[in-house]
Amino acid sequence: MRTALVAFGLLLSTPARCWSQNVSYERLLHSQSEPQSWLTYGGSYFSQQYSLLKQINRQNVASLKIAWMYQPSRPVANLECSPIVVDGFMYITEPPSTVTALDVRSGLKIWSYTPALPEHVVSIGLYATSRGVAILDDMVYVGTADAHLIALDVKTGAVRWNVHVADNVMGYAMTGPPLALNDKIVVGIAGSEAAVRGFLDAYDAKSGKRLWRLWTTPRVGDPGAESWGNGAAQSAGATTWNNGSYDADLNLIYWGTGNPAPDFNDDDRPGDNLYTCSLLAVEADTGKLKWYFQFSPHEDHDWDSDEPPVLFNAAIDGRMRRLVGFANRNGFYYVLDRVTGKFITGVPFVKETWAQGLDANGRPIPAPNQEPTLGAGTLVYPSITGGVDWTSPSYSPQTGLFYVSAHETGAYFIKGTGKIEPGPPKGIVGGGGIRALVGEQSYGAIRALEATTGKLKWQFKLLASAWVPVLSTAGGLVFSGSDEGNFFALDAETGKPLWDIQMGHSARSNPISYEVDGKQYIFVTAGNTYIAFALP
Amino acid sequence: MGPNIQGIPFRLGVDRVTNVIQSGMPGGMPAFAGQLDAVQIQQVVGYLLTLTRKDEGKVTGDAAAGKRVYDSSRCADCHTISGQGGDSGPELTTVGQSRGPGYLRNTILYPGTDLPQAKVFLESGGQLEFLFVRVTTKDGRTVDGTRVAEDSFHIVLEDGQGKFHSFRKDQLRQLEKAPGQSTMPSMKGKLSDTQVNDLVAYLASLKGNP
Numbered sequence: 001m002r003t004a005l006v007a008f009g010l011l012l013s014t015p016a017r018c019w020s021q022n023v024s025y026e027r028l029l030h031s032q033s034e035p036q037s038w039l040t041y042g043g044s045y046f047s048q049q050y051s052l053l054k055q056i057n058r059q060n061v062a063s064l065k066i067a068w069m070y071q072p073s074r075p076v077a078n079l080e081c082s083p084i085v086v087d088g089f090m091y092i093t094e095p096p097s098t099v100t101a102l103d104v105r106s107g108l109k110i111w112s113y114t115p116a117l118p119e120h121v122v123s124i125g126l127y128a129t130s131r132g133v134a135i136l137d138d139m140v141y142v143g144t145a146d147a148h149l150i151a152l153d154v155k156t157g158a159v160r161w162n163v164h165v166a167d168n169v170m171g172y173a174m175t176g177p178p179l180a181l182n183d184k185i186v187v188g189i190a191g192s193e194a195a196v197r198g199f200l201d202a203y204d205a206k207s208g209k210r211l212w213r214l215w216t217t218p219r220v221g222d223p224g225a226e227s228w229g230n231g232a233a234q235s236a237g238a239t240t241w242n243n244g245s246y247d248a249d250l251n252l253i254y255w256g257t258g259n260p261a262p263d264f265n266d267d268d269r270p271g272d273n274l275y276t277c278s279l280l281a282v283e284a285d286t287g288k289l290k291w292y293f294q295f296s297p298h299e300d301h302d303w304d305s306d307e308p309p310v311l312f313n314a315a316i317d318g319r320m321r322r323l324v325g326f327a328n329r330n331g332f333y334y335v336l337d338r339v340t341g342k343f344i345t346g347v348p349f350v351k352e353t354w355a356q357g358l359d360a361n362g363r364p365i366p367a368p369n370q371e372p373t374l375g376a377g378t379l380v381y382p383s384i385t386g387g388v389d390w391t392s393p394s395y396s397p398q399t400g401l402f403y404v405s406a407h408e409t410g411a412y413f414i415k416g417t418g419k420i421e422p423g424p425p426k427g428i429v430g431g432g433g434i435r436a437l438v439g440e441q442s443y444g445a446i447r448a449l450e451a452t453t454g455k456l457k458w459q460f461k462l463l464a465s466a467w468v469p470v471l472s473t474a475g476g477l478v479f480s481g482s483d484e485g486n487f488f489a490l491d492a493e494t495g496k497p498l499w500d501i502q503m504g505h506s507a508r509s510n511p512i513s514y515e516v517d518g519k520q521y522i523f524v525t526a527g528n529t530y531i532a533f534a535l536p
Numbered sequence: 537m538g539p540n541i542q543g544i545p546f547r548l549g550v551d552r553v554t555n556v557i558q559s560g561m562p563g564g565m566p567a568f569a570g571q572l573d574a575v576q577i578q579q580v581v582g583y584l585l586t587l588t589r590k591d592e593g594k595v596t597g598d599a600a601a602g603k604r605v606y607d608s609s610r611c612a613d614c615h616t617i618s619g620q621g622g623d624s625g626p627e628l629t630t631v632g633q634s635r636g637p638g639y640l641r642n643t644i645l646y647p648g649t650d651l652p653q654a655k656v657f658l659e660s661g662g663q664l665e666f667l668f669v670r671v672t673t674k675d676g677r678t679v680d681g682t683r684v685a686e687d688s689f690h691i692v693l694e695d696g697q698g699k700f701h702s703f704r705k706d707q708l709r710q711l712e713k714a715p716g717q718s719t720m721p722s723m724k725g726k727l728s729d730t731q732v733n734d735l736v737a738y739l740a741s742l743k744g745n746p
Contacts, residue, residue: 124558127573384578416554427558428577435582462688484687497706500689 021087021154023135025182029248036515038085041132041177042392043512045246046311049394050472051513055520057475060535061489061499067521067534068107072098079525082132082177082392082469082510084140089154090514090523092530093130096121097144099152104516107532111157121145124171125193125428131243131509136180136205143174143187149203151185161208165189171196171425176242176306179253181284184211186253188240192304195261195420195429198238200253200280202287212287216240216257216275229270234420236261236429238276242306242390247322247338252290253282254311254324254338258304262418264372265300265431272297277305279326281341291341295328297363300372301354301413302384302430303329310395310402311338314452325451327393327404329386330354333454334362347454349447350387350406354380372432377412383442384411384434385465392510395451396472399492402451403478407465409442411435446470446480448495458495462486471511471522479522481507487524503531541584553581593637595737597730602738605731609723614696617742624682624694625720626666630744640736644727648718668717669693671703672710682719 023039031037031044035052042049056064072094084091089110090102097117101110121128128145135141139151139160146168151160165187166172171194179186184202192198198216203209216238218224225232237260244255260269260276275289277296282289295305310325316335324338331352335344343362355364370380385407393404411434418431436442444462449455468481472492481487487507488500505527512523522533557577560567568577606612614625631640642650648668667683669691679701681693691711693701696719705711723732 125573127576427555430554433554433578433581436579463686482688486688488689497689502687502690 021089022138023086023154024137025180028136028180037087038083038512038514039135040084040179041082041134041243041510042245042308042310045248046395047243047245047308047392048310048312048397049392049470049510050396050474052474053513053515053520054473054475055515056473056477056513056522056535058477058491058498061475061477063535064489064499064501064522064533065536066501067532069532070102070107070109070530071528072100075528077528078127078129078508079528079530080129080131080175080508081525081530082512083523083530084133084135085512085514085523086135088516091133091135091140091154093132093142095130096128097130097142097146099133099140099142099157101140101154101157104514107530113152113157113159115144115146115148115150115162117144117146118168121173122168122171122194122424123173124191124425125430126173126175126190126241128173129175130177131175132177134178134180134185136185139205141178141180141185141205143176143178145173145175147172147174147189149174149178149185149187149201149208151205151208163203163208163210165201166196166199169424170194174241176240179244179246180205181246181253184284186244186255186284188242188244188255190239190241190258192237192239192241192258192261193263193428193430194425195236196239197236198240198257200240200244200255200282200287202284214280214282214287214289216280217260218274224274227272227274230268235269235273236420237273238278239304240306241304243308245309245311245324246284247311250322250339251284252338253284254309255280255282256305256307256309256326258306259299259302261420262429262431263300263302264413264415264433265418266298266371268419270298273299277303277330279305279309279324279336279341281338293334293336293341293343293362295326295332295334295362295364296330299330301330301380302434303382303386304390305329306390307388308392310393312395312397312451314400316344316452323452325393325395325402327388327402327406327449329382329389330364331382331387332358332364333402333404333449335452335454336362345453348387349404349449349454349456350408351381351410352387353410372413372415374415377414377435379410379437380413381410382407383409383436383465384413385409389467391467392469394470394472394478396478396492398474398476399448399472400451401448401457401472401492402454403446403448403470403472403480403492405466405468405470405480406445406447406459407442408445409465410437444483446478446490446495448478448492460490460495460497466506468507469510471513473513479511479524481511481524481526485526487511487526503527503529505529553584554578557581593639593641595637595740597733597735597737599734599737599741601731602734602736602741605727605735606738609727609735614720622698624696624698628739628742630742632740632742633744635739637736637740640739641732643720644732644735645722645724647720647722648716666718668714668719670710670712670714671701671708672712673703674707674709676709680719
């Protein structure tokens, strides 16, 4: 009895933290002032995947242990969700479109919301997953597999509003997390392999009313229509299926776009095919296109440009500049001026054979005979998975390095038949396919590039191409994973491995970091599990 | 229940096979759209492309005599046929289904020049090659073997005696991978032309139980 009383006394003496869930725009804007939280998909509006926390550091990371785990009530695969952590809650998504709130101390479930999806959700060329939610004031926002945007009460998960963004029957789906701004929720859309026409939308955060839509391919008469040589009446692709970034001073949203359709057969779409495979700078208030930069004009290898753009400020030739860094699926790392969109530099960060280089404006100089061909196909580097696909890179202001999970592999690109037909899609409008290189010819690496030049500082080689995003921290660490199931920490300055664990399945989500009760956590998913790590 | 899909991308074309995987076949194979993404479907097609026989060749030997060559050459020390034999080399119970006589002859005479895929699978759908590995530990011990499993931090080998060895890579002085090499000895000069032809005939006849 005495033991029980002592234990009860201890419980009473532990302060029970309580929070009121309300995340203002000001908090999102100044996320660096509360590093204990993780408020947006990429950790801040700059999508740097960087944590200012440093309790876990080079000296002690070798002691990192699993603190808690959470598993969905039914088995799922490819957990690509990056959580939002704030005010004692962690908000995650479970494929395809469930939102769950967890107690961030223990991992216990607080509430869960599953939308009613159609019996047959159309998912063409994509996995019906969700990369997470956005939070603003007292609501969390999720895009669903059937292309709805839903606002939920942060405390209960009750639906506050639900709007139909696009027609899932036509192949539209939502897999990327929304971006919450001052009074609006910005969302992208997926479905390029179903030959949908891409767009970027903004909705009123309180009511769900659509404020603007920016179509990402033109129609006849629109600016850019001339880049679709056979007419823009059927222009398709340029979907916006991941997350974007935001510069509040410029009031510009930065968002990448996907491939044109059909992917590999370009017979019916001569020209540059604007605004596919591009970075768009969009005025947040109006949805107007301020500038664009097309990484891969007339693309035919399925090299989307949907990785979140990384915003950072650094000196170029002695002058501080507002920059955006982009490790593109086409194998080049780019640095652009984010005020003007002007090209500053671009260098390959993996083996590439399709371009002889970039000209003074950053436009690729095509190498001969690198197009998909009939029959056995053409061997091209990088593969369809690109130098990197959608997985977030990281930028550390502490080291000035840009960390990317790189794929070193090629593929035979095979041209087939593929035409855009009217009506609901019957399957992938790919117009071909690939045959990937396998075995020792392919490998992966975490590469650290000088952010302003793209010059390789170090690399940590992986057995195979990895699909694991990267997190860097003020503790001097870089966290990422391998395709074989390793999750590890590297020295951010040298790339030296300092800690690793075999999780039994590859990670697929952004690693993030947060702090509660004075303890720093590293969080990632693997297989069917969400895992929080901490020091003992 | 389903058709033999060996070589099917070459018969129907990559696009059609992709669409069949995507959309299924009426009354038969289900649609995999939604379960597999575009990359995964293309990886399946890539795998199907590897199933095509590398050659048709011609069987000129006597399969029954080849069985005797197989036994006397102690192939079963490393290979299994219908549950009998060792497991350090590839299973041969149905090797006649997937490999043509030309490939079999080449492997008997020049092992390692065209190795099959190994049992090491990657989650993104890839598969590592059968690989001969030599490790040297920091205390100077050397182990030769075939790779059984590997990640970016560990490797597991099976040596010629069927023993398994597990290592952390950062505990090794050297890790030598030898693509194109094999633990299998060449039969060139050890078997006569007739014996090689007979052994090829025997292996080509191995197509599993009907």
